[in-house]
Every structure is written in structure tokens, then in C-alpha cells.
Amino acid sequence: MRIYVGNLKYSVNDDTLRAMFSEFGEVASADVIKDKFSGQSKGFGFVDMPSKAEAEDAIQALNDTMQDGRKLTVNEAKPRTERAQQRF
Template sequence: MNIYVGNLAYSVTQDELRDVFGAYGEIASVNLITDRFTGQSKGFGFVEMPNNAEADAAIKALNDTPLKGRNLKVNQAKPRSERSSGRVSRW
């Protein structure tokens, strides 16, 4: 299951997210989203957990809990096709 993790402090690292979620089960990947020009974290990321039961337990346990002074927003990530781009086409 792909898990969205939002409201992250900009100082949170991929290793820290791996440690936090790893307490609930196996982690396939961790991806922090960064600005392509500055490399600065955008304050959200994704954690992939292959076991859905472990992923659900992590979501329930970690949503709205503090990490580095900010309460995490944790939920199942929506597939790209379901998200709107928020952009208006000029053509």
C-alpha cells in the first residue's frame, strides 16, 4: 500500500520516516518530495508498505501524531489518476 505522509517538518529525513513506519512492519520504499531547484523538502512524502494490514496499522497509529513539532497527516495515497492537477490548460 502506498501511504501519503503530510505536514512534515522540513528537517525530517527519509531515514527518520523509515524508522517511524518501520515500527509497524516492512517498508518497501520511502520518498520525500523535494523542490527540484532548491532540493528543500516540500513537507510531504510517500511510504510504500507491501503488507496492507501493517500499512493500515501504521496509518491508524501515526495519523495526527507529532514528529519534530508537527502533527503528521497520514492516509492511503490516492492513485495519480484520481488526483486533479489543479492546473488550467491554456489551449
């Protein structure tokens, strides 16, 4: 299951994001999204967890929690096409 993680502190990197979710189960990938020109974090990322049950546990546990003074938004990631349709 792909998980969206928003409102991350700009200093959070892929390893930090992976560590946040690894306590809930296996993490296949953890990617903080960066600006392609500056390399600066955009303040959100995605985590892939193979087990849907573990992913749902992580979402339940981490959504609306404080991390480094910021309230995280954690939910199931929506497909790109779905988001693009919402803009119009």
C-alpha cells in the same frame, strides 16, 4: 500499500521517514518529496509497505500524532489521476 505522509518538518529525510514506519512492519520505500530546483523538502512524502494490514496499522497509529511539533496527516495515497480530476 502506498501511504501519504503530510505536514513533515523540513528536516525529515528518507531515513527518518523509513524509521517512523519500520516499527509497524516492512517498509519497501520511503521518499520525502523535494523541490526539483532547490532540493528543499516540500513537507510531505510517501511510504510503500507490502503488507496492507501493517500499512493500515501504521496509518491508524501515526495519523494526527505530533512529530517534532507538527501534527502529521497520514492516509492511503490516492492515485495521481484521481487528484488531477479533483482540481477541475
